Amino acid sequence: MAHDFLTNSKIIAAYKEKTPLSAECAKEAKEHFPSGLTHDSRHLRPYGLYVDKAKGSRKWDVDGNEYVDFFGGHGALLLGHNHPVVTAAVHEQIDKGTHYGAGHRLEIKWGSLVKDLIACAEEVRFLSSGTEANLMALRLARAHTGREKLLRFKGHYHGWQDHVAFGVSNHFDGSPTPGVLNGIAENVVMAPPDDIDETKRIIESHDDIAAVIIEPTGSAFGKTPVTGKFLSGLREITKKLGIVLIFDEVVSGFRAAPGGAQQVHNVIPDLTSLAKIVAGGLPGGAICGSTELLDQLDFDVAEAKGFEKIGHQGTFNANPLSASAGVAMLQKVRDESPTQDAIDTARSIRSKVNKVFVEEDIRWACYGQFSELHFFTNPENLALDPENFEFMKRKCDFFKSDQEVTTKFRLALMVNGIDINGKLAGKVSAVHSEADADRTADAVRGAIDMMRSEGALRH
Numbered sequence: 100m101a102h103d104f105l106t107n108s109k110i111i112a113a114y115k116e117k118t119p120l121s122a123e124c125a126k127e128a129k130e131h132f133p134s135g136l137t138h139d140s141r142h143l144r145p146y147g148l149y150v151d152k153a154k155g156s157r158k159w160d161v162d163g164n165e166y167v168d169f170f171g172g173h174g175a176l177l178l179g180h181n182h183p184v185v186t187a188a189v190h191e192q193i194d195k196g197t198h199y200g201a202g203h204r205l206e207i208k209w210g211s212l213v214k215d216l217i218a219c220a221e222e223v224r225f226l227s228s229g230t231e232a233n234l235m236a237l238r239l240a241r242a243h244t245g246r247e248k249l250l251r252f253k254g255h256y257h258g259w260q261d262h263v264a265f266g267v268s269n270h271f272d273g274s275p276t277p278g279v280l281n282g283i284a285e286n287v288v289m290a291p292p293d294d295i296d297e298t299k300r301i302i303e304s305h306d307d308i309a310a311v312i313i314e315p316t317g318s319a320f321g322k323t324p325v326t327g328k329f330l331s332g333l334r335e336i337t338k339k340l341g342i343v344l345i346f347d348e349v350v351s352g353f354r355a356a357p358g359g360a361q362q363v364h365n366v367i368p369d370l371t372s373l374a375k376i377v378a379g380g381l382p383g384g385a386i387c388g389s390t391e392l393l394d395q396l397d398f399d400v401a402e403a404k405g406f407e408k409i410g411h412q413g414t415f416n417a418n419p420l421s422a423s424a425g426v427a428m429l430q431k432v433r434d435e436s437p438t439q440d441a442i443d444t445a446r447s448i449r450s451k452v453n454k455v456f457v458e459e460d461i462r463w464a465c466y467g468q469f470s471e472l473h474f475f476t477n478p479e480n481l482a483l484d485p486e487n488f489e490f491m492k493r494k495c496d497f498f499k500s501d502q503e504v505t506t507k508f509r510l511a512l513m514v515n516g517i518d519i520n521g522k523l524a525g526k527v528s529a530v531h532s533e534a535d536a537d538r539t540a541d542a543v544r545g546a547i548d549m550m551r552s553e554g555a556l557r558h
């Protein structure tokens with residue numbers, strides 16, 4: 100059986116013993132939801148945590164256990180949970196109404212903050228999620244170029260809509276996943292990440308590419324990083340051939356730098372998709388970019404220039420609650436240093452964790468460039484120096500993972516009071532502290548002990 104490792108495991112027994120009320124919730128949820136879940140990323144065997152409350156860098160499950168939280172609202176919580184400034188802004192707004200069916204001053208402020216921070220943003224349109232932002236980016240690109248195809252990179256995630264629902268964790272040959280039309284998949288071209296010569300060759304062998312979309316830090320916020328040189332190469336070829344370059348900065352926006360990965364690498368795309376941090380931890384997204392592209396949504400420009408405007412609705416676009424949180428968040432990003440604070444703390448956590456790996460004599464690494472933690476469990480037992488681990492140079496296979504090691508390490512971390520995501524990755528916020536870093540290192544040591552004592556470390 101594929102999940103035999105779930106039986107006779109002390110780690111799983113310890114997790115179950117610690118989380119009986121989460122187990123009950125999971126059982127009840129299965130009566131309502133497929134797999135009992137409302138988001139695939141929360142899938143975990145034997146079951147995931149049910150959380151009751153959160154504050155700062157911590158959250159508490161329904162059994163009252165405390166965790167240092169690195170799930171971070173799927174990356175949205177740059178200021179941690181319930182930051183008092185964001186909470187106050189939302190409280191103030193909720194008393195004034197949650198939806199006006201009309202424009203409001205907060206959306207104007209929100210849009211101007213996006214423009215202050217994101218270099219490519221000459222104009223902005225708010226939507227409700229990152230998936231929607233990328234869908235709109237693609238439509239803008241197709242309408243602008245009159246071409247049909249989208250070029251994407253293997254392993255890069257851009258939401259769950261049809262054009263991007265394959266080639267992320269499976270179907271790398273570009274074939275459609277269930278429910279996706281062949282006709283859509285045929286209009287998507289897959290390229291290898293961080294290989295500019297091959298990407299250029301693929302682009303040049305098509306004459307109908309409307310857009311290239313990329314996570315500009317590499318997939319999953321740098322799990323498989325891309326280089327600035329690769330991004331410049333992409334900028335050059337797309338400009339030359341009139342292809343719209345889209346940076347999906349849904350995660351990296353305001354996190355890699357206040358101005359996103361485009362600021363870090365000084366490579367400015369035509370369009371940028373935003374979500375998560377942009378809406379301050381509430382639902383929301385934005386597409387921003389050149390006036391020429393965004394003007395395709397403009398009634399007056401379309402009339403004056405005689406083209407058919409692109410339609411765009413969305414009940415919750417720029418809703419006042421998300422706008423209030425987004426404004427509070429982006430003002431802090433612009434005027435203070437939460438982005439850098441989170442990056443600094445993440446570096447310290449990685450360093451402390453790597454020291455544990457060295458002391459425990461296991462060839463694992465905790466790596467990352469910005470405010471992220473990526474745990475590499477080294478399925479092939481390659482020799483490595485965890486402090487100077489360069490994933491792409493190692494030519495590691497990102498998609499190779501050992502389900503038993505991944506599941507048990509994650510559960511063992513939970514038993515030791517740390518929550519990371521199913522890719523063994525975490526996002527660090529501006530309010531994570533050195534105490535959180537120490538606690539994380541201790542938890543990693545505790546988790547390794549548990550793994551070792553039941554023979555779950557492969558090497």
Ligand SMILES: Cc1ncc(COP(=O)(O)O)c(C=O)c1O
Binds near residue numbers: 173228256314
């Ligand atoms: C890089 C990237 N793009 C797009 C999305 C989709 O955003 P949403 O979940 O808001 O639809 C995500 C979500 O995790 C993401 O990480």
